[in-house]
Amino acid sequence: MKKWGFIVGGLLVALLLAGVVSNFASSHPDGLDSSLREGCTFDADDEITGGSCPAQQEREHEIGGPLADYGIAGLDNEFLSTGLSGVLGVLLTFAVAGGAFWLVRRRDPAAENAAGADRADPATTSRG
Template sequence: MNKRPWGFVVGGLLVALLLAGVVSNYASAHPDGLDSSLLKGCTVDAEGEITGGSCPAQRERHHELGDSPLADYGVRGLDNDFLSTGLSGVLGVLLTFGVGAGAFWLLRRRGSAGPDGPGEGTGDRAGTERAASAR
């Protein structure tokens, strides 16, 4: 299969960016399953502070990466919550895509050299034609 699915990759990236930049604002305001299960047994006020009861969340401590630039689903330094959450989602998607693309590029590049040297076994048309004319 010589044809690369660039349209599919770009379309998937655009959908992921849209979901991360817009939809994440509506999902991240609510605690996830782990947070809500840790709060079982405690009384929590409107700001999310524990006011009574007994639960595992009372033993929570500050995480060493809690002051990182993208901590708590936001970008440190941005006061607009909608923009901060959306931008952190977009940056996360781009970072993940970049790492994944780099890994695939390295794996593809590493596997492209066959036993007969570069160009053989890469699937390119010129290499196939050279191999056929050598017979």
């Protein structure tokens, strides 16, 4: 039972972080974005105005999707959109990881041996 408490507690913390705290994350570019922007100059609206950098080749998603750009498409409230996107991401990740762990879990060898022994024991099988 302790295991389930730990899993549920971890899921709740992840949901809280994704749903609420993610809205307060830095709006400044991360390390990858920063390195791609080196060599370019930007205006007050953060648009490239000159120079030469890989970020000039940036394009919109061709595929798009309901969770593109850290939000939910069609939801106008940015705070709610980002929070729900994070919550859906956590739940989807939890479901996929939980399913994968369930598929590769170790079976109880004692239970499998007992079931196999019943099938192989000639005294428990009837001949008829």
